[in-house]
Amino acid sequence: MNELSGTTPAASARRRPVPAAWSAPRAWVLLWRKMVAVESSGSGVDQPVWTRTLVGWHIVFWVLLAMTLALSFSGDLNPTRQAGFVGAAVVLGAAYQFIGMPAIRSRRALPSYAYRLVLIACLVVLVALHPQSVFLMFIASAQIWLLCEDVREGAALSLLLVVGVGAAQLWNVGWGWGAFWDILPWMLVSLVVSLLFGIWIEKVITQSQQRAELIEQLESARDELNEAHHSAGVMAERERMAREIHDTLAQGMTSIVMLAQTAAVELQRGGTDGAAARLAAIEDTARENLAEARALVAAFTPVALSEATLSEVLRRQAERFAAETGVDVQVSLDLPDEEVAALPQAQQVVLLRSAQEALANVRKHARATQVRITLGLSDGGVWIEIRDDGSGFTPAAVSGGFGLTAMRGRVEESGGSVQVESAPGRGTRVQVLIPATAQEDA
Structure with missing residues (x-):
């Protein structure tokens, strides 16, 4: 049991x-x-x-x-x-x-x-x-x-x-x-x-x-990273557009204002011939600014470079600057025209905008009588130098306006560098160097 x-x-x-x-x-x-x-x-x-x-x-x-x-x-x-x-x-x-x-x-x-x-x-x-x-x-x-x-x-x-x-x-x-x-x-x-x-x-x-x-x-x-990249891209594009507008439209408008003021003074003095020449220069500058504005909308290649070589555009800029300000401007090329024309488009744009910004600073601040623009090629790359005999300044004491900052930003994006040498009463020398590596990559 x-x-x-x-x-x-x-x-x-x-x-x-x-x-x-x-x-x-x-x-x-x-x-x-x-x-x-x-x-x-x-x-x-x-x-x-x-x-x-x-x-x-x-x-x-x-x-x-x-x-x-x-x-x-x-x-x-x-x-x-x-x-x-x-x-x-x-x-x-x-x-x-x-x-x-x-x-x-x-x-x-x-x-x-x-x-x-x-x-x-x-x-x-x-x-x-x-x-x-x-x-x-x-x-x-x-x-x-x-x-x-x-x-x-x-x-x-x-x-x-x-x-x-x-x-x-x-x-x-x-x-x-x-x-x-x-x-x-x-x-x-x-x-x-x-x-x-x-x-x-x-x-x-x-x-x-x-x-x-x-x-x-x-x-x-x-x-968050995508948003940060998007914001950085937007800011970079805004800065690029600001540099383009500053180097083209803003400087053109400055020329128009100065030419209009000069024409008004000559009319007060009874100089109709001089005033007519200033008005013609105003019309030419305004037309060029209009073309630049259309180019900014369509692309970022300057109109001048699409119609001529960099050396020709630099000479034309020098002639117009001399006509508008009375400053003696000389252009010197240390390399043949065919080598200048063979430079990548991006490098030509950087060199042209740097020259335009340097000339604008001469117009605004230097009170110079002579300006020399030199374009050359060295082992380090292609370079452009703008030298004037104006009043000069102390680079360490000047933080730099938007123009110089924009120039540095544009050149550094191309892998280049900007050197500014100046002293009170001894003029100013601005040199922009774009390395040969950037030239080859471009």
Whole structure:
């Protein structure tokens, strides 16, 4: 006789409990294959790994629940037990659909606890009525760990699950010590496997959430970097446009104002011929400014360079400057015209704008009588020098206006350098050098 229940050993043998670990290999393989399949087909690379495997978890749960129902109908359960078994399975399915699945996605504490308690209770009933339902422990253990907040919580609920299922099996076979010792090893194995698997799931979820946060931070940093690059590009374009306008339209307008003032003075003195010449110069300057404005809208190549070589444009600028100011301007070329024409367009633009800016400063500040423009080629690259005999200044004491700053910015963008030498009463020398490497690259 059995010590606790009075059942015979033969009856106990016929009703021996189904070890939980017997169904482990098949359940683990099925679970793993579903996880891998969903993971490999997931399209949201910015989602945490565990959220992309939820479809696999859902499929495994419903498949195992359906298998459990099918096995119960093929067994020898009496109508009362069958009805109780089906009722418990329906309650478990409804709890998973309406409480468990939303809780897994939302990670809210109250629904998570409620579902896991219902899960354990339903599983205890199912195993008590039909011991073959024990393989549901593995999906139940996984769901417990999916919904836990820390390892201690998962371990406590896993222990509750194992104890409840073990008690259900003992109730099914009868409360005997023989059945207890048969069940105990498999329950311990199930508990250890559940703990190991649960700790792994917890680490996966934690790492996935950390990766999702890192990806979010990287995307935010990338957006900020793109915005910074866009702002820098806008500022650079504004500075470039400001330099173009300063070197062309602003200087042309300055010439027009000075010519108009000179013409007004000559008209007051009765010098109609001189005034007419000034008016003609005003018209020429205005037409050239209009052409430059159209060129700025269409492109950034100066109109003068599109119609003549750099040496010709420099001579023309010198002649007009001399006519407008009365300053003697000389242009000297230390390299043949064909070599000047062979210079890259970008270098010619930089050299021309530098000469225009230097002449504008002579007009405004130098009170010079002579200006010499020299264009040459050396081992270091191509250079242009503008020298005047004006009043000069102390470069260290002058921060520099927009014109000189714009000149430096334009030249440095081409890889070149600007040197300014001046002293009070000794004139000024401005030299712009563009390296040969920049010439070759251009």
